[in-house]
Structure formats: C-alpha cells, structure tokens
Amino acid sequence: MGTFLANTHAEIPTKNANYPSRRVCGDIRVTLFELKRDFDVHTLSSCEISLGSVIYAPMHFSVDTSTITAIRFPNLREVHGYILLAYSSMHSFSSMFPRLSVIHGKDLYHGYSLIIMDNFLLESLGLTSLISIRRGNIIIARNSQLCYARSLHWDDVMETKNTQVIARQNRDNCAFCPTCPSACWSPTQCQQRCSPNCQGNCLSETVCCPEQCVGGCHYSNITATSSLICNACKNMRIHKTGLCVEKCPDNMLKAGGALCVTHKECTSFFLGTGFISDEINECVLSCPPGFTRMSRSRCVRCISSPANNYCHGACKDRHIRSIGDFRSLKYCSRVHTLNIYNIETVDTRRNTFLEAFSALSSLEQIDHEFTIHNVKIFSALSVFSRLRRIGITSNSSMTIEENEFLTELWPSTQPIIQGSLNIVRNARLCLKNIVNFINYTMTRETDLQVTRDTRNEYANGYLASCESNFLSITIGKVYSFTANINVAIPKESFLRSSGTAEHLRRPFLSVYYKITRTKNETHVDATHSNKWSRVVEKVNYNLTPQGKY
Template identity: 25%
Template sequence: IVTRNLDEHYKMMQQIYNGCEIVMGNLEISQMEHSRNLSFLQSIREVTGYILIGLNQFTRLPLPNLRVIRGTTLYKGHYALAVVLNYQRDGQYGLRELGLTHLTEILEGGVSIFENKFLSYAPQVNWQDIVRDPAAKVVISDNGPQSDQHGLEFVTLLLSLSVTKTVCAPQCNGRCFGRSPSECCHIECAGGCNGPLDTDCFACKNFNNSGSCVPQCPQTLIYNMHTFKLELNPNAKYQYGSICVAQCPTNFVVDGSSCVSSCPSGKKEVEESGMKKCKPCEGLCPKDCSGTGGKKGQTVDANNIDSFINCTTIQGSLHFLVTGIKGDSYKKVPALDPEKLKIFRTVREITGTSVYFLSIQSWPESMSDLSVFSNLQTIQGRKLYRGYSLLVMRIPSLTSLGLRSLRIINEGSVYISENKKLCYHDTINWTRIFNSRSRPQRRQKHIEIKNNRPQGQCAAEGHVCDPMCSSDGCWGPGPNQCLSCKNFSRGGTCVPQCMFLTGERREFATPEGECMPCHSECAVQEGKLTCIGPGADECVACASLQDGPHCVSSCPEGVMGGEGIIFKYPSKQRRCEPCHSNCTKG
C-alpha cells in the first residue's frame, strides 16, 4: 500500500510491521528514502506470500533475520522475491547490499533482481541453493558492476551458517546442521536447523504446531477404533497460514481445517457452538434481495428483474402490475419477457412488513400458472398487518396456481378472485398452511376466494387432483403438485410405493413418508430390504467391505486416530482388521 504522503506511508508501515515475525501474505517495501530508520522490519523471520522491494533509496535491505519466503502468492505470477529500481535518480543513494544473510529457503517461486544501479554482487549468489523449485525463474539483470569481493563475502557468510545444500551430506535433503550424515535436519524443517528434532527447525516446511514442525495440523476429525467412525477431535487445530491455532483469529471463519477470511463460493457462514464455520449450501447459497417499492419501483418490470437473479429470500413485497408485465410507455419501460420470470425459481421465502407480500395483478398471457414460484416455501411477515400475504386477481390465463412448495403463510390473509379459468385452488387445505407456524392467537385468517372458475366445471373437464394426492388438495395437475401425499413421496412427487424391493438403487422410507436412497455401500438384496436408514451402518449387507458396523469402499489407511495413525487391511471375510502395531505404512 503506497500513499501520496511519504511520511504517512512510513508511519503506516511502522505500525503494521513493528515487532512482526511472520507476515501472513505479501511484504511490499517501496518509496523509502535513504534516511528512514527501518529497524522495525528486523524481527521478520518469514513471509508467506512474496516480497517486493521497489523504488527505495536505502543502502541495505532491512531484513537481516528473514529465513523463509513461502511464495503462496507470487509477484507477476513467477517471483517470490523481487528487488527492482532501488536507487535515487541522478543521486548517490540506492541499494548496495541485499543483506539477506539468513535467507536459506524460498519454497515456491523464483527471484527477480533488476535495475538496482549500485547493487554489485547479486549475480554471484547461488540462488539455486536457496530456491527449492529447480524450474523457478531466477532473473538478475541491469544492476551495478559486478564485484568479486562483495560476492565472495556474501557466499562465505552463507557457508558459515552450515545450513545450505552445498555443505550437507546427500542423505540430508539439502538441510543440515553439520557436514556429517547424522547431522541432518528433520524432514519437516525449512531454512535449516540447529539439531535433528522437529523442534530444532529455524522454520517449518509445512506447519508449526506449538513449536514442532508437522506435516499437518491436528485434524478436526479422528478415527475412533471403538465406534469405527471419524469423530470430532477435541484437540483439533486449524491452519492459519503456516501456524496451527486452537482458534481462528477474530474476523476469520473455519473452513474445514483452515482459517479463512471469508467462505468460498458454494458455502455459507454459520455459527456452531460459538464458532463461525463455513458450511456447504444446499443448492444456491442464501441471498437476500429487497422487493419492489423504493428505488426498484412499484412493480417487477423489464428494468429491475435482473436484480432478482439468484435471490433466495425477498425482503419486502413482490408486486406484478400491468405497467410491469406489459410495459409503461410513459416511463419508457418495455414489456417484460415472460422467460425472464424464471429468475424467481430460486426464491424460497418472501418476508417483510408491507401490506402485500406476493401480489399478482397482471401476468403474461402465455403463462397458465405461477410455477416460476415453484420453490417458494414460506410467506411470512415480521410485523402484524391487516393486509394480504397472497393476492392473485384478474389473471385471465391462469388455470392453476402451481405453488407446489408453498407450505407456510405465517401472517396476513389470502385473496384469490376474478381468475375465470382458475381451478384446483378450492382443493387446498388453507388451514394447514396457516397453522404450520402461526401463533395461536393469529390462526384465524381471512381467506377470500371467489369468482374463479366453478368447481363443478373444473371437475367435469378433469381438472382434479392426482389420485396420489391426500385430502389436503393440490396446486395443479399431476402427482408433483400435491400439498401432501396419500402414500409416499420422492423428490417432491407422490408415488404409490418406495423402491424397497425393486430397482437398481433401493430405498427406505422416512417417518414422514419420503423415499430416500440407501447408502451407496449397501449391497442390493433380492426379495428383502436393503437398508433401514441412510447411514453406512444401516445396511443389511455390505457391497464391498465392513469396518465395524459400517460398510466402506476401502479400509482406513493412514487415517489420524486418537493414538496415532491408523492402518487396517481387508480380511478374507471382507472385514477391516487392524495392522500389527509394528507396521508403519500399512
């Protein structure tokens, strides 16, 4: 971050990095004059992203204790370290020494050092000894004249640290604390060490867990040898950069085993037991949108309909008026394309404090139902008004409502009138919808349904509920329009029977009568039930292997357990049995 005021920029850098040891992200040092005191940067040992040093006038890089650059993000997509244009134009000040006397590891990315007018020895440093990736770019060009003396001094200094690849025994993977094959650093060390243990590392290759370098932080789930399941680990920690932490910092949320600043696409933030976590969304992630009125105008129209894309909750009302459906020549609003109304298929709830919540007083002539709201489940207000929750009137093309998912109208009343072709509406058990969650003192709702197509005419032409529907009625023709089912349901469609004994994928029934698939690891049974529930421990028999009561596709192998890593093998009886305690890799 660079501000126009150099003094302000310096103070901000000092405030951010004073006493800092690990920089989570990128470190950019720029526009520092030769007289600035940069000692506040001397405590930095590690940078997780890249380092950019540019447009400065100081003589020596102020990072004498830097050991590791991780390069999780790279400058211009290639460089973990970039040192560019560090000299005073038409002056005598500029970078003369890199001063990175403890830098021994760049885990990802390369090095770019160019146009530093007074820097003389950068080309003579063996950067391939520091850069881990042999394919990473190392670009050194257009700096000051080379000086053998400065280059020799710098290389000699690195060799005296006894941690570089050039002095280690071949067995040491490039990091050691001495020249003997027995003086190798632990495999989890980065940047060298002063002993063989995972607690002797100068920095960690992967993660630092309370001073020990480890390949991964203690996982959130561990294998329980007694229940044969993955269970929550009470000693779990989360990845915060290269550190294992028991709790994520303020303003961070837990995503799996990591601390993140925000949930990724397809996940939503929830709070469980006082901890903010990212959870996968069921379908679209929740998105609240304001309804009609105010800046959007009094009706849904061609100008504002795109603002409802991917909305799951409407805060306020939705009005459909003739000036929105057929256009408003006075306001130069074109007619609404009926296909655009499919945008509302994502809406699950309409809520607010308006007189009308869903008000339909005009509709395209080509549409015979309101199925664009087929996923609308709830209409509810947060304050009590004498208005309507649902109003549908004078729609000549309407033959059915098609609100197949609507189950709750929490407050307000219903008005359905003057729809001359409308059938099915008088079969609906509106009391069930109102009584779902309404407070007892508000259950007496005003239902005004009149002057629609007579029920006798509807029945005479076959516009009646499907035989699979219960006596609660239906929103339209077919088994997928029932308010509830007479027998069973599958994915919102009423069916006479679940696939208990037939079909490639067998099912069980929930207490509510919903047909649900058996677990994929259940073996299909002929002439009898395949499962009694959704879990892998509720199969009658296993398709592959069995671990305790659970059907599994493979036995646990290298899974974290309460007392170490668990390995099991499949027996002749297709059961998972523990490997001998002396086995380390299965």
C-alpha cells in the first residue's frame, strides 16, 4: 500500500449539527415473488440503513428486464446483514448502490456476507463506495463476463483478516485496470484506498474519518462549516443527531442493535411504522416471536405453552447450526425442541459471543428434546443460566455428545432432567462431573433413565486430567539420548475395587515429556498442546513387596 498524507483532525458531529435523520428499513428483497406482486420499490429505494439483509435476485429470464434494471437504492450506505446479488441482467451495480459503504455481516448467508453469482451480463462490480465488510466471507462466481474482481485489494475491505474471498468461474482473460495503479471496480473506477494512518476509514486518500467510524464518512452538507458524519458507527449511533456512542442513553430504545431512538421516534421509525418492547428496551419493526402486539404500538411477552401452541409456533422447534442462529432463541422462555450441532468455528470478536449468548437469557424450559452435538464453543453449559427444566414426560431426552472442549455441565445452578439422559464421547468432561449432575437430578426427579455409557468411565474425559496423584519418580541410568525413569504408582490407580490384575482399569500409561536445555526446568503447559512429546508405555503390574507396580 502506498503512503499518503492524511488529515486526522476531522470534526465529529454535535447535537447542533445539520444532520438529517436517516430512513431505516428492514430486509430489502427483490426476487421473482416481489416483482410479480408489484411491490413498492419507491419506498425501499429511499432507505439509507438496512437493519436486515439485501437480496437482489430477480430471475432475469422470468420478468421484464426494463422493470428490474430501473430499480435503484441511491441512498443506501449501511447493511447490517448480508448482500446477495444474483440472477440479474445488470452490467454493473454502480448505479444501483452508488453509496453503499459498509456491510456489517451480523447475519450471514452460509458464512458469506457478500454473494455475487450467476449474473450473466455483469461486466464490472461497480461498488465503488464499499470500503468495509466487518464479518463474513465473500464469494463472486459464475459471472461469465465479469472482470477486475481479482484485482481488488479485499484485505483492505475486510475487517476480519482470516476471512475467505472466493472468485471463480468469472471472465479470466481481462486486461489490467487501464486507468488505475493496481485495483479497480471497473475500467474507469479505481478502488479507494486509505492512508495507513486512517486504519481503513477515510473520506479520501488524504482525509481520515473520526475513529468511531466504520465504513468511511461523508460531509453533512456542502457548506464550509460542514462536519464529517460517520457512514456507520463501531458501537451505537443516536439516530436523530448521528452521534456515535458506546451505548444508548437510559431514556432511549435500541433499534437493530445499532441505533438509539426515543419512544416517540420508534412508532414511525421503520418507514412509518415501529413497535416498542419495554421488556427488552428495543424498538422493533414488528413484534418478535414470543410477543403479542398491544395498543399504543407496544409488544408484550406471550407466555409460551402447549395451550397457545407455543405462542403460535414461535418457539416450538429450534435447530442451531451457527453462532448467528442463537438469535432465534432471543425471546423464547420455553421451547419444545432445541438441537445445537456442528458448530466448529466462530468469529472471535467478544461482542459476537456476548450478543449470541445473551439470546439464551430468556430460556427457562425445554419440553421434549435437548441435544448438543459436536459443538466446540462450549466449555460449560452455564450459558443456559435460567434453564430450570429439561423434559416434561418420560419420553423426553437430553443428549450431550462429542463436544471436544466441554469440561463442565452446570457448575452452579442446574436444571432438572426428566426422561432419557445420554452423555458420551466428550473428551474433556470428567465422569465425576457427570455423576454429580445425575445425583442432583435424582434427588428431585425420579423419572430419569441414564444410559449405561453415560456412567462408563471410558466414554468421557479421556483427554482430561480427571484424577491427580503425587507419584514417586526415580531416575535410573542416563544415556546420551535416553534415560530410564521408574514411576511408583499406587495399585488403586490401575485396579478396580476387586484388587486383581484381571480387572485393570488402565493397562497403558501416557508419558508427556520435553527436551530441556538445562538440568532443572519447570514447564506449565496443557499436555494436549503441541509443546509436549508423548510416549505410551504398558504398565508392568507385577506386585512388589510394597504393594505397588
């Protein structure tokens, strides 16, 4: 990246700044379904902030192309979810999204925040104002006429540096950017690059944005005294003034997890509509699952039960496959079935975890089935802090299996279980924690069927240090590269209660070691880290006169 001079003393808007309130909407969808029912594109085209996602997939071969090419979003600067642009006959998206500057990626489409696929006439992307994608991967594929996608410096755009950019099956025989030093959106549109001093946020190569900004900034008006306004804020924004703040003032409501509005503003916040949820202190586009609309544009919690079909099915079944999916539990106090499985990796930003796990704060009861399978983000289940009961009949079930980093269940207050309990193949979950959990439940609920493998000491905890003993070690002969080390191990550590050799608990012993540089060294590392070498020795269980092996 080149070196540029930068003005780092940009003004931050104050309450008296001439800042027009931005028009806010939820999801923006332009698909075959919307086009056939003659949706109001004029209203959506006025949006400046989308608190949802943008899907533009008109299926060009099924509709009048003159209609869909006239659709524009000239004011849209900020999208909180993902953007999907597909199956269109656009040559470029420059006129459709001239001001789009930031994609937050709070909701992802199969892990992607920007998807551009199967646009058979697309020649250039044209997203010239886009300078920040905060989360999620990118895929640009099967656009047979598209050039310059590979020329772009996506690392400058991506806030999370370990993300993936896939560009394939586009036009490969493109010329280099003809009018730009290295990167371009089109033959005549260069990629804007910021000075290193701006940390990815700039108005131009020589003007940095305020440090609270994300996705650049713009002037509030064209007068000589105009101030720089953030296109988006790192945390929260006062909707009326444009001020970036750490959190909303106590007398204001949150909207979309990013904006702060007054109670009066809320009722017309989303293009003329809006609802107040006092319980969660939020302004919402519509009453969320688990809430009922009441008078004066207010949402009141619905008490979920079989009698009202779990608030009309809002919290009946939940299947969680990613961190983002946890948000579907945000307003549920009771669910029929909850399955969480195959969550391998997550965004490591702390706010992502807090936002996801805060959605569990309402959950108090799971009626029928609770499964946690191959989830690598849980070390304990204390995130289900308010969960009081799992299962309401003998046919209910709870299964916890193959969770590599789970070490505890509920270390303090734990729920009551009814029905079947199966806990297996959790490598770092010790049997004693499982037994304590079972014993607690059995004192309060007798209708509990524990599978045999749950109590099997080999079925869990096989990579954990579940027992600690001080061992007597003597050094035998020391050679150039090896040494004989004798370890005296109490027989009860290797034999079952019968005390006979035929009932060995552990016929093998794992020894972890390091090569040291000096004679006496102390090392404290996890034994499963790559810093230790390992050998496996068979236990010699011939009795000694002292009763040891």
